[in-house]
Amino acid sequence: MYEVSGEAGRHRAETGHHWWVQVVRGACAILFGILAVVWPLITLLTLVVLFGAYAIISGAFALFGAFRGAHPRQSRLWLAISGVLGIVAGLIAWVWPGITALALLILIAAYAVVIGVAEIVAAVARRKAGDTDWTYLASGVLAVAFGILLFVWPASGALALTWLIGLFAVLYGATLLVQAYRLRETAHRGTAGPAPHAV
Template identity: 35%
Template structure:
């Protein structure tokens, strides 16, 4: 028997979709709070990662890499400290770093557009480069608004994803309870 994850529980698909819709509405309604909450979540992840690296450094099988694991762990703990105790600054900083990355990526895409021998239209590569650079400059110029923008886009994505899951769940329910699956009379 083949396992089909969509048929295992249409109710869970609807629940997951409803949760995503609620998250999307909250993220769009309070984008600043969402950006701060995401920075906090990242901070707690960095805290867990830092503690895990330090613990791993003292395991018997990590003899040669102890110094590096401790160093990585301490850096993660410092980042976690700033993210947890100053999440707004962390959200802005992460957006600024994202902006720099987008600018660098756009420059490499532009250079790649002129150095490739592929059949891909050069104008598409240049358009992609221009969009990356433009978005990067916008993030670097105003990282606070960039963090809020990311939160809004995350909310929109969650809304669309949630609506799709609810629709899939209800369609599966309709298929499972449709006339083909109606109870057949039992012959005596």
């Protein structure tokens, strides 16, 4: 069990007040994933619209969390980059209605890798500031792994890819919800309380 005190504890407590931002991002990811899984005959256009909406909403709330949360400076920078890239990816999907399945696949894969790298860098910055929470790192690693999988497995059937995308979205969203729960606990304990258990 680790405890976070001093400046790092203040960062965690203040950031914890914005736990609901991660709830929104996680809920959107899970909703997108469930729709992709339970709607096996989803059309490409519908998938594009859903992905665009998810990326834009998630990006917008990531930006909000970066500028309103009390994250370490380097962490805020990378979270902001993550948010901007998410919005850009969503807009690209929306303004390119004739996108091909392969192009959409590459877009989603690139989005996952870049967002994942940004979250990993942000997690490292938080750890250097004394934060031992593992959920930031877990979500980043999951995103990078998913993006790489899409890049090296582009010839799969459309149904398998839709399920893969849906499964990733649900897992990623669940990680964000766990993150939100831990942040909420931190906010309730206050700056002097111990941080969540590190794994």
